[in-house]
Amino acid sequence: MRAPIVDRRTLQEALEIVSIRTTPKLAGELRLPGSFVFVRGDAAAFFDAPMAVLHASPEQGTVTFAYAVLGPKTQRLSRCGEHLWLRGPYWNGITGHRHIEGVRGEACLVVAGGTAQSLAPNVVRSLLRHGNRVTVVLGRPGALFCNPFLPADSQSLDVVKMHFPDDLASLGRLMRQLAPSLLFCGGGELLRGMVSSLASTLSAPPALAWANGYRMCCGEGVCGACLSANQGQPVRRCKALFDA
Structure with missing residues (x-):
């Protein structure tokens, strides 16, 4: 979904905190432990980046996340204008x-x-x-x-x-x-x-x-970026939940 940016703050060390407008339903679903979304700064889907949800408010219909401006994906996010693209919810962040x-x-x-x-x-x-x-x-x-x-x-x-x-x-x-x-x-x-x-x-x-610190790309277990082994069995970690 295309989401308007309602607030953007730049902190030290190229760290940005961004709040976006979304539906109250989605914001409510992103209050669970381990919630994250995929975001990108333009319409090109291959620039999706996973972002842990820092705060979600169903009352205000907003979702907030933070990221360090490092690689091409976060650089595009930093340069985007009044909107970004959002995909979620996901809950496998922990x-x-x-x-x-x-x-x-x-x-x-x-x-x-x-x-x-x-x-x-x-x-x-x-x-x-x-x-x-x-x-x-x-x-x-x-x-x-x-x-x-x-x-x-x-x-x-x-x-x-x-x-x-x-x-x-x-x-x-x-x-x-x-x-x-x-x-x-x-x-x-x-x-x-x-x-x-x-x-x-x-x-x-x-x-x-x-x-969880494993690499993710599609979030659907299709591309294989998150593929690893668990007791000899291949596991797509962006879809599977693991207990410690």
Whole structure:
């Protein structure tokens, strides 16, 4: 669908946050953990790029996402005028859905950084709806842009800022203090590796969920860009849901 741009902000390090007008129905469907869409800056379908949903408002009929201007796809997005093209909804942006949806009344830890922190707000809202106590660690280096999109009126939410890898010891102490039942990592492979390593040292390691970082192109499992193997079987990861 062709969607009008209602707001565009450029942050540090060539990071852009864009809000578009869409239908209330689509915006409501994009409030689930792991929600993402494919967007492009012009009518050429082969320039679709997957974007995690940072915020979706059925009331306002808007969807917001963030991206770093790096390659040709995001450069086209940055240069587009008053409209862009949108395809969705999709929900395979995370691994470990059942852990996020299944935890109730527990301490949960969300560690996020980079552009994958876009996934954190929907995950946090889901955890809070289920009566959990949530601590969010936003990690530098890089812009910390998701904080304004986290729930602002919850007494069960704490937000901490750290700088990685310098503050890994502080993160380890926080993990031992919280003893979380669930740990979600919204970041790249390096951050996920550091967080998983710390979690494995806890006396009761938490259930893990994380941002999916595999390459996607069509979103329908047809082109094979997301193809990988799971126990010897080929899996098209843009269509299949995996538990941690």
